[in-house]
Amino acid sequence: MADGSTVNPPPLGEVAPKRSGGDGGGSPRTPSSRPAPSTASRSPSPDGGGFDPYAARAQFPILSRTVNGKPLVYLDSAASAQKPRAxxxxxxxxxxxxxxxxxxxxxxxxxxxxxxxxxxxxxxxxxxxxxxxxxxxxxxxxxxxxxxxxxxxxxxxxxxxxxxxxxxxxxxxxxxxxxxxxxxxxxxxxxxxxxxxxxxxxxxxxxxxxxxxxxxxxxxxxxxxxxxxxxxxxxxxxxxxxxxxxxxxxxxxxxxxxxxxxxxxxxxxxxxxxxxxxxxxxxxxxxxxxxxxxxxxxxxxxxxxxxxxxxxxxxxxxxxxxxxxxxxxxxxxxxxxxxxxAFDRAAIAAHEQALYHHVVARLSGLDWLRIIGEAPGKGAILTFTVEGAHAHDVAQILDRYGVAVRAGVHCAEPLSKRFGITSSARASFALYNTTEDADAFVDALIKAREFFV
CATH class of the missing domain: 3.40.640.10 (Type I PLP-dependent aspartate aminotransferase-like (Major domain))
Structure with a gap:
């Protein structure tokens, strides 16, 4: 299915706590009608620090939209980051x-x-x-x-x-x-x-x-x-x-x-x-x-x-x-x-790292998932392959759940050859990502895997 043909994944339902799946209707270009989580209901940044990703996220108009009836989870910032109102x-x-x-x-x-x-x-x-x-x-x-x-x-x-x-x-x-x-x-x-x-x-x-x-x-x-x-x-x-x-x-x-x-x-x-x-x-x-x-x-x-x-x-x-x-x-x-x-950039880095480690902890023990690159002190980029699935198909299915990731060789073909792969998927975290984004990605990835079994 790596030829770009349409795939039809199973329904995801509610992919993570505090994220309504959306009503399934509306144009993909329509801003989400889902209200931002209240302060009481928001999941804290997993780093436990002072940076508030929700306040930062609110400054990015595009992040209020939906994709395929789901709240947008943008995890392709290593390719290009979204733009704040400023x-x-x-x-x-x-x-x-x-x-x-x-x-x-x-x-x-x-x-x-x-x-x-x-x-x-x-x-x-x-x-x-x-x-x-x-x-x-x-x-x-x-x-x-x-x-x-x-x-x-x-x-x-x-x-x-x-x-x-x-x-x-x-x-x-x-x-x-x-x-x-x-x-x-x-x-x-x-x-x-x-x-x-x-x-x-x-x-x-x-x-x-x-x-x-x-x-x-x-x-x-x-x-x-x-x-x-x-x-x-x-x-x-x-x-x-x-x-x-x-x-x-x-x-x-x-x-x-x-x-x-x-x-x-x-x-x-x-x-x-x-x-x-x-x-x-x-x-x-x-x-x-x-x-x-x-x-x-x-x-x-x-x-x-x-x-x-x-x-x-x-x-x-x-x-x-x-x-x-x-x-x-x-x-x-x-x-x-x-x-x-204007932000504490060290706190931003800690927040991004904490999201990465939160995802890795949830994915640990999955024998069908291979993570490429686990160097000590690495940044918040998760590149992976799914057993039995082409990365392009994985990315396409994740998109059905509103999750945007990159797939391919990521403009680094010699590195893919070094690790013996022809393609991989990549989730990259930025300051505007939240614990809800991280959980939505993991839940969607597990559902995507079910499609290939």
């Missing part, structure tokens, strides 16, 4: 009240928009603890940031130079380096992943040598949830004279990164996983690392002067931001991060 309002206000191009005008709207645009850069710098805002380069997402660095390094790499990455990387942290291998003759080396999903640090160290120019590693795996010791990786790389690039697309959300403490040369993030808009991401770089990269795209505003005979390029970060930038998206990302930083 972001929606910021985008609306920018479009309705003071939109203009940036860095190009002297009129009031241009000045207001430019100020908001650059304020967002300052917000990101504060969020990552960058030394200065000009170390933040805007890109249209994480993928473009990887390609920016790849294009810059290509100018200095020689055949036989080495790039070290790991088996747990997202394709965005693989394909740009593979392209350099194919085009320039550089050597791409792969650090192994252990059976529990941990990075083999000894194996990584053995790969780093005098010809290593870059070590590219994820902060937090989008499949395993593994959180890597980026500082230890940086120490190994720097001892060999290599640069360190960190994929922070998950880590920026869940690990409260301090780029100065991590000592990485580059840190890449994307806005849509940080509760912000799509179409915006960015690159943090140490000043020396950024200044060593040549411009990678030509156009307006990335130069200081242009004559018929020569171009003088602007300084960082603008030399990497050719053309009209994603203005509204930048403003929306700034609003998202200001909103996020």
């Amino acid at each position: 972001v929606i309002d910021a985008l609306t206000a920018a479009m309705e009240g003071s939109y203009s191009n940036v860095h190009r005008g002297l009129h009031t709207l241009a000045n207001e928009t430019t100020e908001a645009f650059e304020q967002a850069r300052e917000t990101v710098a504060r969020f990552l603890n960058a030394e200065t805002p000009d170390q933040i380069v805007w890109t249209k997402g994480g993928t473009e940031a990887f390609n920016l660095v790849s294009a810059g390094l290509a100018q200095s790499l020689k055949p036989g130079d080495e790039i070290v990455t790991t088996q747990m990387e997202h394709h965005a942290n693989i394909v740009p380096w593979s392209m350099l291998r194919d085009r320039l003759g550089v050597v791409l080396k792969w650090a192994p992943v252990l059976d529990d999903g941990s990075l083999d640090m000894a194996g990584l160290a053995a790969l780093i040598g005098p010809r290593t120019k870059l070590v590219a590693v994820t902060h937090m795996s989008n499949v395993l949830g593994t959180v890597n010791d980026v500082k230890a990786v940086a120490d190994l790389a720097h001892a060999a004279g290599a640069l360190v690039l960190v994929d922070g697309c998950q880590g920026a959300v869940h690990c409260s990164p301090d780029v100065q403490a991590l000592d990485c040369d580059f840190y890449i993030f994307t806005g849509h996983k940080l509760y912000g808009p799509t179409g915006i991401g960015g690159l943090y770089g140490k000043r020396a690392a950024l200044e060593a990269l040549p411009p990678w795209q030509g156009g307006g505003e990335m130069m200081a002067t242009v004559t018929e005979d020569a171009v003088t390029y602007a300084g960082i970060p603008h030399r990497f931001e050719a053309g009209t930038p994603p203005i509204l998206e930048v403003i929306g990302l700034g609003a998202a991060l200001e909103w996020l930083m």
